[in-house]
Amino acid sequence: MAPAPTQGSRLRQITGWTAACALVITVLVYFFKSGGIPTLRQKEFDYLRPPASPPLDPIRPGEKVEDNTTATTGWSFDYRRDSNNYGLTATQCADAFPLLYQEVDRAVNYERRSGNVTEKDVEDAWFQNEAVKVLIYENQLHIINAHGVWTDHNRLRSLATLSALNRALASYHGQLPNVEFTIAIRDNPTGHALAYTRLSNQENLWLMPGYGFWSSPSSGLRSYAAFRSIPISRETDFLDKFQKLIWRGAQNISAGARIRNALIKESNGADWSDVKAIDWKNETSVREDFVLMEDHCEYMFAAETGDNGHNGRLKYLLNCNNIVIAHDLNGIEHFHHLLASSGDNQNYVKLRSDFSDLKKVMSSLTEPSFLEDRGRQIADNARRMFRDRYLTPAAEACYWRALIRGWASVQGFTPQLWDDSEESDRFVGGSDYEERSQRRNWRGMPFESYILMEEVEFNLSVENRHICVGSQTTFQKTI
Ligand SMILES: *[C@@H]1O[C@H](CO)[C@@H](O)[C@H](O)[C@H]1NC(C)=O
Ligand SMILES: *[C@@H]1O[C@H](CO)[C@@H](O)[C@H](O)[C@H]1NC(C)=O
Ligand SMILES: *[C@@H]1O[C@H](CO)[C@@H](O)[C@H](O)[C@H]1NC(C)=O
Ligand SMILES: *[C@@H]1O[C@H](CO)[C@@H](O)[C@H](O)[C@H]1NC(C)=O
Ligand SMILES: *[C@@H]1O[C@H](CO)[C@@H](O)[C@H](O)[C@H]1NC(C)=O
Secondary structure, three states: OOOOOOOHHHHHHHHHHHHHHHHHHHHHHHHOOOOOOHHHHHHHHHHHOOOOOOOOOOOOOOOOOOHHHHHHHOOOHHHHHHOOOOOOOOOHHHHOOOOOOOOHHHHHHHHHOOOEEEHHHHHHHHHHOEEEEEEEEEEEEEEEEEEEEOOOHHHHHHHHHHHHHHHHOOOOOOOOOOOOEEEEEEEEOOOOOEOOOOOOOOOOHHHHHHHHOOOOOHHEEEHHHHHHHHHHOOOOHHHHHHEEEEEEEEOOOOOOHHHHHHHHHHOOOOOEEEEEEEOOOOOHHHHHOOOOOOHHHHHHEEEEEOOOOOHHHHHHHHOOOOOEEEOOOEEEEOOOOOOOOOOOOOOOOOOOOOOOOOHHHHHHHHOHHHHHHHHHHHHHHHHHHHHHHHHHHHHHHHHHHHHHHHHHHOOOOOOOOEEEEEEEEEEEEEOOEEEEEEEEEEEOOOOOHHHHHHOOOOOOHHHHOOOOOOOOOOOOOOO
């Protein structure tokens, strides 16, 4: 049996514990005062540090803002690190893509000259078919109305565009202005709307990034970023590519028949030609002749056949590190002003709009002396300008946010989340209570629900919702 501890030994024990505790506390205090493990503290500091000042947003797109991102970190855009960063700050967007916002600036100037966008302008744009009216309120996307977007490729276009817009909002840490506008899904819309493509005289159309920047599965593309990763990972040297002109596509689609037939005719029989029409209804033609978009990058030359409608092919080709051959493009997309057909910065080769000079141009382009020098330079210029900068997913998100800010700067009305004009009286809690309650109507549907329901009325019964499960939807092949 152990002897009972004496008064003295208990005292010594307590003193011992107290000393040990004091020592541990002293060591801990010293450790944390001196900064703990230096690297760990540094990391936490970097992640947890609040911004020096609240992020500011430029009124004009592309304008530099004093959020000091560049000043504090010496940040500059590196495509290997930043290409897929959808959440660059306003300053980073301005620094990385100084030439990106020209179409937004143009539209802003146009609306300013004609006296701001009114609520009626937005209504008018909305009234035409195949459009989605949206509200961005406190950085949240709401779908106010949708029309003619459930069939064929319209469904693909509208869901892709809304998702891309939401991605640009959700990735952003700053505050964006509240805006309300109409997104035109079809080609050649009219009114003050956002559109994929415009003709030079359609000044009240605001160009938005094509839906293919999200994904274009009907053209064999998983997503835009996934597509880009393939040519980037292969990185074939320009001179090692097939010395041929590649083009594949449906021949007689309404918008592009003239130009497509011209290309097929002018390249017929040439030894540099790998131009073929695909008949999507003919299984043999699809199986034997279809070429994946990323495999277009294995060729030295790739042809673009855009017409008035939205074609979408050009942005893929410009990711290739090869020479894009195009005609005079009628339909303008948000990045077309960056194309240069001459000079030191030349980044594509421009032909007549009937391709009648194709044979002549191809014979000079395929000269070995041209390819090694000027040819390689054109391909390099295109890669640097488009693949490594202005056609990155990061640039796409920056463009969306500049578009929102630009629109807000000429928006002559204040967007509302609640529809107060139609305040409804409803009975709440059944007839026993007959409690009258003033309820405000929530306008539209948050994106998060719309993307599941594809419906803007929340109170519809489930059967009435436009849920599309594959069957009847056949996408028109436009590539
Ligand atoms: C940004 O940095 C500059 C120089 O480092 C400083 O003078 C300025 O006050 C800073 N602005 C803000 C908003 O923090
Ligand atoms: C497309 O149109 C051209 C010219 O009109 C015609 O020669 C060709 O047979 C048509 N192709 C198909 C697949 O209909
Ligand atoms: C289908 O395409 C193949 C390959 O291009 C072609 O040989 C064949 O004639 C086409 N069939 C029809 C019915 O057009
Ligand atoms: C145009 O709209 C902007 C932003 O709402 C506003 O600041 C400006 O005063 C308006 N200009 C005119 C002429 O109404
Ligand atoms: C749903 O609500 C809207 C507005 O609150 C109303 O106009 C519409 O008639 C309602 N639909 C149904 C099926 O109750």
